[in-house]
Amino acid sequence: MGRRRGEALEAAILEAAWDELSERGYANLTVDSVAQRAGTSKPVLYRRWADKQELVEAAVVRRDAAQQVTPADTGSLRGDLIATLTELNERGPYLAQLSLLLAGYFAETETSFAELRRTVLAGRRSGSDEIMERAVERGELDPAKLTPRIAALPFDLLRGEAMMTLRPVAPEVIEEIVDTVFLPLVR
Amino acid sequence: MGRRRGEALEAAILEAAWDELSERGYANLTVDSVAQRAGTSKPVLYRRWADKQELVEAAVVRRDAAQQVTPADTGSLRGDLIATLTELNERGPYLAQLSLLLAGYFAETETSFAELRRTVLAGRRSGSDEIMERAVERGELDPAKLTPRIAALPFDLLRGEAMMTLRPVAPEVIEEIVDTVFLPLVR
DNA sequence: GGCATAAGAAACGTCAAAGTTTCTAAGGAG
């Protein structure tokens, strides 16, 4: 690989930083490990960001900008749900998990979970709304049974599972959530 | 203060460790700071626990044992659940914030909240087991419908709510979980 | 093609905290 510069190099570094963050967490992320993962060296990073905190902030902000989820449209409620949950599951840490990964960052900078949550969630629309609307139109779903809590249930359970285990959730768990918890409640 | 020994000393150290953990989080807790807070010195700690991880584990286990919830026995499944969830909820910050405080520990040991919870609960029956067994004996509950996931559902949902909001959960939410999600699934 | 700019390698100083060693003296058991 040739020697990269400018924007291309910066993008590679921030991607490497994000990967390190999601795999190892803030505390175990080192500037060196990010540099190596990006195939470059420390001074290159320090020329761009003053310290580790700024580097991680930049990586999170960048990743967040690229993170919009469009819910799958497979023709059935069950299919939509499983596809969307699977994609969320594979896409990497949720904000909730991120807060765990970033806990060391919070402690260090004395900022708070609430602050990050506000900025990142601003103006975002839940992916479940769209899936549920389509299912109601198809007549697969009784809107009377669909309280906000029940509509959010599959996503809450997936997130809870992900937070507790800090690992990707098994596909069978996603199916179990949909087939044995959510669907029985809505039909 | 006289020179303490044995059990009294150990208790003071673990309490200091817990306090440091809740105030500063795992990453910012140092063995030195715990020793000083307990009014003793590092070697005393290292004679008891091999390293920082073991020290923190011991502090968490101890605290958890002291906070143990014995599930209420109100005579009905619904009553038991609501009483127990409410009590858990009122212990409030403990459950939700612990995982944030321990984030550094998780990253370091490559374990997760789920695993720590297993060691903490080792050998003990979880609170939900007892409630569910009583309900089966009373004939309130069809054991065939009670998969492990469904049995854990009310507790998972409460914990998820607490983690996301980092605030005490409203009593109506607890009732909603029990009445619109859990009970409809098991009868 | 030549030059300014920035990448990349290597090694360095610094520092905080882990974990250890050594020694002194307190306090309980007999």
Place this chain on the structure above:
DNA sequence: CTCCTTAGAAACTTTGACGTTTCTTATGCC
């Protein structure tokens, strides 16, 4: 009263990562 265990103080070694410096060399622009 004496002794044996162990608390407690202080200083030490080690480790790992931050952040820096220096120097070489690749890249793109004119």
